[in-house]
Amino acid sequence: MTAATKPRAEAPPIQPEQQNNHWLLGVILGIAAIGMVGIVSIAGLALTLGGSGATAPVSSTLNISLKEFSITGDLIAPAGNVSLLISNDGSMIHNVVSDELGKKSGNVGAGGTIQLDLGNLAPGTYEIYCDIPGHKTSGMVALLTVTADGSGIDQVAGGHGGEDPDWAALDAAMMSTMMQFPAETEGLGNPVLEPTEIRADGTKVFDLVTEITPWEVEPGIFVDAWTYNGVVPGPQFLLDRGDKIEVRVVNNLPMGTDIHWHGVHTPNDQDGVAPYTQDLIAPNGGTFTYEFTVTEDAIGMYHAHNHGQMQVVNGLFGVIRYGENPVPRGSTISGVTLPEDLVIAQDIPMVLNDAGVIGFSLNGKSFPATEPLVVNQGEWITVTYYNEGLQIHPMHLHQFPQLVYAKDGIPLEQPYWVDTINVAPGERYTVLFRPDDIGTWVWHCHILSHVEREEGMFGMVTAIIVQGVDGYDQTANPVEPANWRKAAGTPVDGADHENLDHDGRSLTDDPSVSEDDADSNQDG
Ligand SMILES: [Cu+2]
Numbered sequence: 001m002t003a004a005t006k007p008r009a010e011a012p013p014i015q016p017e018q019q020n021n022h023w024l025l026g027v028i029l030g031i032a033a034i035g036m037v038g039i040v041s042i043a044g045l046a047l048t049l050g051g052s053g054a055t056a057p058v059s060s061t062l063n064i065s066l067k068e069f070s071i072t073g074d075l076i077a078p079a080g081n082v083s084l085l086i087s088n089d090g091s092m093i094h095n096v097v098s099d100e101l102g103k104k105s106g107n108v109g110a111g112g113t114i115q116l117d118l119g120n121l122a123p124g125t126y127e128i129y130c131d132i133p134g135h136k137t138s139g140m141v142a143l144l145t146v147t148a149d150g151s152g153i154d155q156v157a158g159g160h161g162g163e164d165p166d167w168a169a170l171d172a173a174m175m176s177t178m179m180q181f182p183a184e185t186e187g188l189g190n191p192v193l194e195p196t197e198i199r200a201d202g203t204k205v206f207d208l209v210t211e212i213t214p215w216e217v218e219p220g221i222f223v224d225a226w227t228y229n230g231v232v233p234g235p236q237f238l239l240d241r242g243d244k245i246e247v248r249v250v251n252n253l254p255m256g257t258d259i260h261w262h263g264v265h266t267p268n269d270q271d272g273v274a275p276y277t278q279d280l281i282a283p284n285g286g287t288f289t290y291e292f293t294v295t296e297d298a299i300g301m302y303h304a305h306n307h308g309q310m311q312v313v314n315g316l317f318g319v320i321r322y323g324e325n326p327v328p329r330g331s332t333i334s335g336v337t338l339p340e341d342l343v344i345a346q347d348i349p350m351v352l353n354d355a356g357v358i359g360f361s362l363n364g365k366s367f368p369a370t371e372p373l374v375v376n377q378g379e380w381i382t383v384t385y386y387n388e389g390l391q392i393h394p395m396h397l398h399q400f401p402q403l404v405y406a407k408d409g410i411p412l413e414q415p416y417w418v419d420t421i422n423v424a425p426g427e428r429y430t431v432l433f434r435p436d437d438i439g440t441w442v443w444h445c446h447i448l449s450h451v452e453r454e455e456g457m458f459g460m461v462t463a464i465i466v467q468g469v470d471g472y473d474q475t476a477n478p479v480e481p482a483n484w485r486k487a488a489g490t491p492v493d494g495a496d497h498e499n500l501d502h503d504g505r506s507l508t509d510d511p512s513v514s515e516d517d518a519d520s521n522q523d524g
Helices: 016-033 153-159 166-181 481-485 515-520
Strands: 042-043 059-067 070-073 076-078 080-088 113-122 126-130 141-147 203-216 221-228 237-239 244-251 259-262 286-293 296-304 315-321 344-357 357-363 373-376 378-389 393-397 402-407 410-418 420-423 430-433 439-445 461-467
Touching: 059 076, 059 113, 070 141, 076 080, 259 286, 296 430, 315 344, 315 378, 344 373, 357 461, 378 393, 378 420, 420 430
Parallel strands: 059 080, 076 141, 203 244, 237 315, 344 378, 373 461
Antiparallel strands: 042 059, 059 070, 080 113, 126 141, 203 221, 244 286, 259 296, 296 315, 344 357, 378 430, 393 420, 393 439, 402 410, 402 430, 439 461
């Protein structure tokens, strides 16, 4: 794992021959360059001074547009002083950075503009990107080309002004990425962590090693992830009340770290917040042992606290759970009674991230490398969403309502049905659902720029694949949320919902309403 332990190196600027691998980027850059003449304002072009023959440098102002997640606009300039007039045409905060030139704009909010002077540039290419965590890996990177005399500008722009994007190529890219799902990649997060040893007094001893590990986040795309035991998310702790644990940490990262146990109780000196509760665990081999006893049921997560904005989103996060999942068996919620003998077929974690080297992802993978959930028709499934990222994510499941029954591991007195549950950073929501319609049903964050980009589908998308079961009779299973939503459903409370309109008025009692109208009213 020697290759894995070296600090992450910045990728070199894209060379022309590498651009063959980035054909779509090339298309986008080409589109951006089109019509550029007339946008670039050139002041003092080859101004001759007093007949001396000396010339003042050319000054150019390039209009740059930032959106989720792209940098477009004027990307070619003549050698000389170059200044960027940056417009944020997106909905999130962005900026523009050039590491090579040592220049960075301020952060600019949605709808705002900001100027960034890059100085006197010689001919060459210069990478610019947005350094808000996760935005570069999502596509906010571009190459600025400086030519000796700006001659490339006419050439690129000539004769193509106002051309539409290549719609067919965009469609093809989307279909192509979607057809790759589910794509095989190396590495799988969330393995259950087994104790390394159990002491005579019953103490369970676990080992965690932090290190930088190559991680295949999308098919063929490896990033230098910051990992616990080499995986993203880290291994799961599944423990019970009364368990006494020791967690021995070896820190092989190039910087100090600590582990905060988020949402579970610990003594203060085990809370993992250097320098308040402990010293940082030293880089390059430092160690620390956490010791505490499980005193309650909980659905928590563990993650670095030191420089969490970098360490956590780069991969240092995992699930820690204590005790039983408190499914509200026998409860009636919005007319649906859960069976007393309800059996959970699968209970899965879904850890959300949106930044760092991992970027927009579910359980450490970006679509199409996300894992589908394969179920048999009619099985009850529980899922806990854990948000370890920096943004909110409204998680939407097609077709099957989700019963939200625990928040941050705390059972809700009044569970509720949703089709979309918004999960903010640090939150955990636990849901129950019962897929009973055969097919592939997508399941994704509904902030659409977290799931789609010009290159196609990516990020926070997966799907539930519902397999048919011989002899399964949907009408014989009236106690299920899917039927509750359908016109044909028979709610267990006995109400005749089929013949009520949206305000609960009876449709069939009104002689002016035909049966066809009543049916059509069920489709909304
Ligand atoms: Cu999202």
